[in-house]
Amino acid sequence: MIRFDRVAKRYPPGIDALSALSFEMTAGDMLIVSGHSGAGKSTLIKLVAAIEKPTSGAVLVGGQNVGTLSRSALPFLRRRLGLVLQDQKLLFDRSVFENVMLPLSITGFPPKEAMQRVRAALDKVGLAMREKALPIALSGGEQQRLAIARAVVSRPALLLADEPTAHLDAETAADVARIFHEFHRAGVTVLIATYDGHLFPDARTLRLDHGCSVA
Amino acid sequence: MRERSAWITDAQSHDGCLEFPMNIWLVNHGRALRIALRRLIAAPLTTLLSLLAIGVALALPAGGQMLLNNVQRLMGSTSATPQISVFMAVDAGRGAATELAARLKKHPAVKQQRFLPREDTLQRMKANAGLREIIDVLPDNPFPDAFIVTAIADQPATLDLLVEEFRQWPKVAHVQLDSAWARRLEALLRLSRNVVILLGGLLAIGLIAITFNIIRMQVLTHRAEIEVSQLLGATNGFICRPFLYFGALLGFAGGATAWLLIAAAAWWLRTPLDDLLHLYEFTFSLQSLSLVDSALLLGIATGLGWLGALLSLGQHLRHS
Ligand SMILES: Nc1ncnc2c1ncn2[C@@H]1O[C@H](COP(=O)(O)OP(=O)(O)OP(=O)(O)O)[C@@H](O)[C@H]1O
Numbered sequence: 001m002i003r004f005d006r007v008a009k010r011y012p013p014g015i016d017a018l019s020a021l022s023f024e025m026t027a028g029d030m031l032i033v034s035g036h037s038g039a040g041k042s043t044l045i046k047l048v049a050a051i052e053k054p055t056s057g058a059v060l061v062g063g064q065n066v067g068t069l070s071r072s073a074l075p076f077l078r079r080r081l082g083l084v085l086q087d088q089k090l091l092f093d094r095s096v097f098e099n100v101m102l103p104l105s106i107t108g109f110p111p112k113e114a115m116q117r118v119r120a121a122l123d124k125v126g127l128a129m130r131e132k133a134l135p136i137a138l139s140g141g142e143q144q145r146l147a148i149a150r151a152v153v154s155r156p157a158l159l160l161a162d163e164p165t166a167h168l169d170a171e172t173a174a175d176v177a178r179i180f181h182e183f184h185r186a187g188v189t190v191l192i193a194t195y196d197g198h199l200f201p202d203a204r205t206l207r208l209d210h211g212c213s214v215a
Numbered sequence: 216m217r218e219r220s221a222w223i224t225d226a227q228s229h230d231g232c233l234e235f236p237m238n239i240w241l242v243n244h245g246r247a248l249r250i251a252l253r254r255l256i257a258a259p260l261t262t263l264l265s266l267l268a269i270g271v272a273l274a275l276p277a278g279g280q281m282l283l284n285n286v287q288r289l290m291g292s293t294s295a296t297p298q299i300s301v302f303m304a305v306d307a308g309r310g311a312a313t314e315l316a317a318r319l320k321k322h323p324a325v326k327q328q329r330f331l332p333r334e335d336t337l338q339r340m341k342a343n344a345g346l347r348e349i350i351d352v353l354p355d356n357p358f359p360d361a362f363i364v365t366a367i368a369d370q371p372a373t374l375d376l377l378v379e380e381f382r383q384w385p386k387v388a389h390v391q392l393d394s395a396w397a398r399r400l401e402a403l404l405r406l407s408r409n410v411v412i413l414l415g416g417l418l419a420i421g422l423i424a425i426t427f428n429i430i431r432m433q434v435l436t437h438r439a440e441i442e443v444s445q446l447l448g449a450t451n452g453f454i455c456r457p458f459l460y461f462g463a464l465l466g467f468a469g470g471a472t473a474w475l476l477i478a479a480a481a482w483w484l485r486t487p488l489d490d491l492l493h494l495y496e497f498t499f500s501l502q503s504l505s506l507v508d509s510a511l512l513l514g515i516a517t518g519l520g521w522l523g524a525l526l527s528l529g530q531h532l533r534h535s
């Protein structure tokens with residue numbers, strides 16, 4: 001599903017976020033990426049979603065080299081991903097419901113069916129009662145779960161999450177972790193960057209240190 | 216939180232809705248149109264001012280076109296085919312006139328001819344009191360025999376040739392084409408038409424500039440939405456469509472505003488113009504834009520709005 005082949009990423013002034021990173025994930029895997037702040041976890045996630053391009057090496061997603069993807073092919077990669085970024089990128093002028101609806105509007109999903117899916121996704125993360133609220137009216141944990149609902153509403157085969165449990169109390173964090181476990185059990189490939197590796201005791205872990213994989 | 220239900224699956228197979236591309240197309244365009252309309256209504260004052268700016272810009276060339284069409288209609292209703300006046304020499308004699316009449320009759324380019332004997336002319340002129348005093352003083356009839364000739368052709372070039380030919384004929388003193396004023400007016404009309412086209416071109420660029428700027432502001436205010444949509448897999452088309460519809464709608468509504476301005480102006484000017492023309496013994500009623508011109512106005516306005524939006528998006532989406 002995902003393969004990194006000696007991937008390096010250097011940001012403009014000369015910061016090496018990742019160097020010679022190689023790893024592989026098969027479909028249905030769950031992989032936790034951990035490491036200190038600045039280790040390159042977010043960079044890894046962004047490379048998979050083709051938000052950043054590798055400086056060298058190849059990032060393969062579903063057999064496709066996403067580093068060389070054309071602008072016009074990019075949307076169709078993104079549609080196959082569920083993406084939860086570290087800054088959740090919610091739209092604060094739209095209701096909870098509309099935020100989750102957005103991915104389905106983008107793919108041109110029939111409206112009626114789309115609404116059912118949105119409700120199901122919100123129900124899944126425990127936000128069914130808040131669909132009319134604006135994101136600003138949600139707590140940090142609720143916003144986090146809203147971002148997850150938006151990522152999974154189109155039922156992607158691959159779910160990427162960057163610090164989905166950051167700033168959450170232990171109980172809420174465990175709740176969120178359980179949601180990801182459920183998706184994993186349903187066959188979704190799950191890649192999570194997190195400090196809270198202990199929330200996913202059964203998952204394989206990739207530990208990063210200054211952009212390098214350590215055992 | 217509920218236990219896992221059946222809905223989560225679908226990890227491999229992709230959205231069933233892709234089987235109906237026509238539906239997607241409709242849903243997408245309907246959505247874009249709705250968003251564009253909502254954005255227009257959301258800021259009524261801005262929309263109103265934009266419409267006024269676009270409407271006035273379009274009303275100038277379109278109004279010019281309307282006036283020109285009316286002038287042309289007026290000309291068509293008054294100036295019949297131009298006539299050529301052929302004056303004989305005063306001393307030509309009736310024999311020469313009969314000869315000339317026969318010659319004109321045979322001429323293939325002549326449609327009609329009317330003989331004006333010099334005696335009749337004298338009588339007609341004497342009817343005017345002021346002239347009679349002068350004429351009475353003169354020893355002889357100062358007026359020549361004359362013919363009023365209507366040609367088959369009405370192109371200025373052909374008529375000029377005909378005039379030249381008549382001038383060569385014996386005993387002909389003077390030939391006059393009485394369409395000079397009409398031709399001057401026609402030349403003026405042609406010039407005016409070019410001015411209208413020039414004005415139209417300039418204001419079209421102005422309209423594109425107006426929508427360009429409006430869409431630029433729209434893109435700025437919707438920057439977050441655009442970024443998120445791109446992250447979620449929106450194509451460029453999906454992102455641009457509401458803005459394009461916005462530009463097109465703005466153009467269309469601006470065109471409609473221009474149409475209303477012109478119709479109002481025509482209605483307002485109709486009565487005083489009627490009265491004026493009545494003094495010149497014309498019966499004429501000012502018409503607003505024709506159906507074709509109206510459709511053209513709306514179509515061009517819509518297209519220009521769309522184009523302005525397209526150019527703006529090309530400029531401002533590249534950097535996001
Ligand atoms: N857009 C950028 N421009 C320049 N440098 C960047 C950029 N993004 C990240 N970096 C640098 O790359 C390195 C890795 O960043 P990254 O965000 O991947 O770390 P992280 O492991 O996600 O950290 P955290 O746990 O704090 O989120 C850091 O040193 C960071 O300063």
Ligand SMILES: [Mg+2]
Binds near residue numbers: 042086162
């Ligand atoms: Mg990070």
